[in-house]
Amino acid sequence: MHLISHAFTLLTAFCLAVTAAAAPDIVADASTVFLLRADAAKGALVDVTGRFQPEVSGGEVVADPVWGACLKLSAGDKNGITLKDDGKINFERGMTLDAWVCFDELLPLKGASLALKVGSFSWDLQKGKLNTAWLVFPSEEIFTTAPPQFKYFPVGGDTINGLMNVPLKKWTHLTMSYDESLGVVTTLMDGLVDRRRFRYRGAQRLQCDGKSQLSLFSGMKNCRIAAIKLTTGTPDVLPPTMEAYLNALPYRGQVMLTLDHIDPRLPLPIEVAIVWEQASGSSATLQTLTLDSHARRDLMFDAPTWLNSLHTYTVSAAAGGRQCFSRSLRLGNVKPAGRATIHADLTLSREGKKFYPLMMYHAMPQDYARMRELGINLVLNDFNLYRAHRTDPAGYVRELVQCLDAAQQHGLGMIVSANAAFGKLHTLAAAKDHPAALLWYGDDEPWGDLGRLHESYNTIKLLDPHLPVLVVQNNYSRLQDTAPAADILATDPYPVPNVSLRAVADATQSAIRAVAGRKPVWTVLPQYGGKVPTREELRCMVWIAIASRANGLGFFTWDERIRDASTGALKGWFTPEHPEQIEDLRIVLQELRPLEPMLLAPPAAQQPTLQPANPALHVLIKEADGKRWLIVANDSRRTEETTLEFGATPDADAQPLSAGSATLSLRNGKAPLKLPPLGVAVFELKTR
Structure with a gap:
C-alpha cells in the first residue's frame, strides 16, 4: 500500500510538472505597455516593465501548479485591478490586450467589467461571452438645444457581442485587439477567433485620455489571473489576409467581386486567381490578376449564361510566394424579367413605369x-x-x-x-x-x-x-x-x-x-x-x-x-x-x-464643394433631361452657412421648389448659402 501511495504521489507530481511546463512564456518587448504578473516572493501583482504600480482590491497572490503563482480574486463585490495612466498609454497603430485567466464560477451578469478605460474602450463578459461593449474613436462636435441630446457624433461604440462561451474551471487566454490600419476589431479565446469586425468608418485612431485610469477585472469574483499584457502598435494576433465579397447584379446581367480589407502586412505584389465552377462541377479560371496596392478592388464580370443554377466563385491569393487567402462564394444565377425591375440608374419600376x-x-x-x-x-x-x-x-x-x-x-x-x-x-x-x-x-x-x-x-x-x-x-x-x-x-x-x-x-x-x-x-x-x-x-x-x-x-x-x-x-x-x-x-x-x-434623376457627375467645409450641410446636384436641381439640408439645430463652389459653371438663377427655401444666387461659380436650423432647400437651377 505504501508503494502504491508513493507511486501515486510521484505520478501526481509528474502530471503537475507536465501541466506547469505547458504555461506559455510571456515576456515583455519594446511594444509592451505593461505586463502584470503575480510575484510570489513579494506577495503582490507587479508590472514586469516597472512602469505601473497596479492597485489590487479583493485579491491575493496564491500558489498555482500551472503558473507557479497567480492573483486570486475573492468572492467580494469590489474586486479589481486599477492602473493610473498619467499619459503613459497611447494606441498609435492599434492595441492588443491579453489576459490569462481561470474563472471558477459563472461570470457576473451586471456591474462587472473585464477591461475599462473611459474615453478608450470597454470589454465585458456579460452572458458569459467576450463582448466589445464600446470603443471610442474621433468624433465631431454637435450643437444641441436640450440636455438629453448628444453633443458629439457619431454616437454608439462599435458594440460587438461575443460568440463563444468563456470556459469555466480552466485556464483561458483572452485576447482583445484593434488594428488601426484595417479598422478591425478582433477578439480571440485560446487563439481561436471569437469575433472579427471591420468598422464601417474604417481606419481611425482609438482614442486615449491620459487622465483616465485603466480598470481590469472590476467586479469579477472567484477567478484566478496569471498575467495581463497590454501591447501597442499593429496587432499580431492573426496571420495577414484579406476579404472577398460576391454580389449578384442580376438586373444588369453582371457579377461584382470585391477584394477588400487587404492587410498592409502582406508583401506586394499579391497574386490573385478567381476560379468559376458551374453547377455541374466543371470549372475554369475566370481571371488572374496582380495587386500592386492594398486598396480595395471592385471587379466586374458578366453573369454566367447557365441560368437558374448555383455557381461557385473561388478566390485565392498569394503574397511572398505563400497562400494568404482562399474562399468559395456561391451565386444563384438568374435573369429577371418580371414586373419589378431595377434599372442601371438604380431606380425601380413597376410594369415599366419608374417610381x-x-x-x-x-x-x-x-x-x-x-x-x-x-x-x-x-x-x-x-x-x-x-x-x-x-x-x-x-x-x-x-x-x-x-x-x-x-x-x-x-x-x-x-x-x-x-x-x-x-x-x-x-x-x-x-x-x-x-x-x-x-x-x-x-x-x-x-x-x-x-x-x-x-x-x-x-x-x-x-x-x-x-x-x-x-x-x-x-x-x-x-x-x-x-x-x-x-x-x-x-x-x-x-x-x-x-x-x-x-x-x-x-x-x-x-x-x-x-x-x-x-x-x-x-x-x-x-x-x-x-x-x-x-x-x-x-x-x-x-x-x-x-x-x-x-x-x-x-x-x-x-x-x-x-x-x-x-x-x-x-x-x-x-x-x-x-x-x-x-x-x-x-x-x-x-x-x-x-x-x-x-x-428619379441621377446625381450629376460634378458636385459642388463647400468652402469652408461644413459637415452639417448635405448637398446634392441632380441632372436629367436638360434640367438641374440642387438639394441642400442642414442637420444642425442652429443656422449654418457656407459657400457652394461649382467650378466653371455658367451663372444660374435658383428657383425654389420647396417650402421656405432660402434664397440662392449662382454667380461666377459660387453660391453663398445660409440655412436655418434643420432647414431644407430645393431649387431648380436655370442657366441665365
Whole structure:
C-alpha cells in the first residue's frame, strides 16, 4: 500500500510538472505597455516593465501548479485591478490586450467589467461571452438645444457581442485587439477567433485620455489571473489576409467581386486567381490578376449564361510566394424579367413605369386608402400577419393574398417576407405571380453569421428569379457582409430624439460604399413610440437621405402593437391614434410627390464643394433631361452657412421648389448659402 501511495504521489507530481511546463512564456518587448504578473516572493501583482504600480482590491497572490503563482480574486463585490495612466498609454497603430485567466464560477451578469478605460474602450463578459461593449474613436462636435441630446457624433461604440462561451474551471487566454490600419476589431479565446469586425468608418485612431485610469477585472469574483499584457502598435494576433465579397447584379446581367480589407502586412505584389465552377462541377479560371496596392478592388464580370443554377466563385491569393487567402462564394444565377425591375440608374419600376419608393411598415388593408392618399406606394405587413397567424402558415398565406388583392385595388405595391433560414418560403408560391407583389423582404436587421442570409438569397432567387430582394441592416459594420444577400440594401438610422440627424447621412452613405454604388440603397426613418420626430425633424431626415443619394425611403411604423397574452388586447404604437403624426407625414410627403422626376434623376457627375467645409450641410446636384436641381439640408439645430463652389459653371438663377427655401444666387461659380436650423432647400437651377 505504501508503494502504491508513493507511486501515486510521484505520478501526481509528474502530471503537475507536465501541466506547469505547458504555461506559455510571456515576456515583455519594446511594444509592451505593461505586463502584470503575480510575484510570489513579494506577495503582490507587479508590472514586469516597472512602469505601473497596479492597485489590487479583493485579491491575493496564491500558489498555482500551472503558473507557479497567480492573483486570486475573492468572492467580494469590489474586486479589481486599477492602473493610473498619467499619459503613459497611447494606441498609435492599434492595441492588443491579453489576459490569462481561470474563472471558477459563472461570470457576473451586471456591474462587472473585464477591461475599462473611459474615453478608450470597454470589454465585458456579460452572458458569459467576450463582448466589445464600446470603443471610442474621433468624433465631431454637435450643437444641441436640450440636455438629453448628444453633443458629439457619431454616437454608439462599435458594440460587438461575443460568440463563444468563456470556459469555466480552466485556464483561458483572452485576447482583445484593434488594428488601426484595417479598422478591425478582433477578439480571440485560446487563439481561436471569437469575433472579427471591420468598422464601417474604417481606419481611425482609438482614442486615449491620459487622465483616465485603466480598470481590469472590476467586479469579477472567484477567478484566478496569471498575467495581463497590454501591447501597442499593429496587432499580431492573426496571420495577414484579406476579404472577398460576391454580389449578384442580376438586373444588369453582371457579377461584382470585391477584394477588400487587404492587410498592409502582406508583401506586394499579391497574386490573385478567381476560379468559376458551374453547377455541374466543371470549372475554369475566370481571371488572374496582380495587386500592386492594398486598396480595395471592385471587379466586374458578366453573369454566367447557365441560368437558374448555383455557381461557385473561388478566390485565392498569394503574397511572398505563400497562400494568404482562399474562399468559395456561391451565386444563384438568374435573369429577371418580371414586373419589378431595377434599372442601371438604380431606380425601380413597376410594369415599366419608374417610381420613387416610399414604403410604410405594418399597414393593413383597412389603411390602404389612407396610404395611397398620403403618397405611400409600398407596404410591408409581415409583422401584422405573423401576429395574427403565429402558428398557422396557411392562415398567414390566406390573409397575405387578401392583402395583395387590396393593395392592387388601391394602386399599392407590396413587399412580401421570404426567408429560408426562418423557414418562411411558403409565401413565394402564394405571392410571386400576384401583380401587387413587387419585392421580397429578405431579412430585418440580421446579425450573427450572415452566411445563412446569402444562402437564403440564392434560394429565393432560384425559386423566383424576377422580384428583387430587400434587406434592412442597422449594424453599419455588417453592411458589407449583408449586401451580397440583397438586390436592394436598406439601413434604418433612428436618431431622434437624442442623436444628431447626421446619422441619416452616415448610414445612407455607408450602405452606398458597401455596394460600391451598384445596388439601390434605401433609408428607413422612424415615426413611432419613443422615436417620434417633430415635423421639422422628419422633413429634414427625409431630405438628408435624398441628398445622401438614397434611392428610396421607408417609414417605421404604422402599427407596432403587440397582443397582450392575458387579455388579447393590442397594445403599443398605432399611428391612427396619433392624428398629429399622420398630418406631419402628409405634409412631408406632399412636398415630395410633385418632385418625383427630380427624385428619379441621377446625381450629376460634378458636385459642388463647400468652402469652408461644413459637415452639417448635405448637398446634392441632380441632372436629367436638360434640367438641374440642387438639394441642400442642414442637420444642425442652429443656422449654418457656407459657400457652394461649382467650378466653371455658367451663372444660374435658383428657383425654389420647396417650402421656405432660402434664397440662392449662382454667380461666377459660387453660391453663398445660409440655412436655418434643420432647414431644407430645393431649387431648380436655370442657366441665365
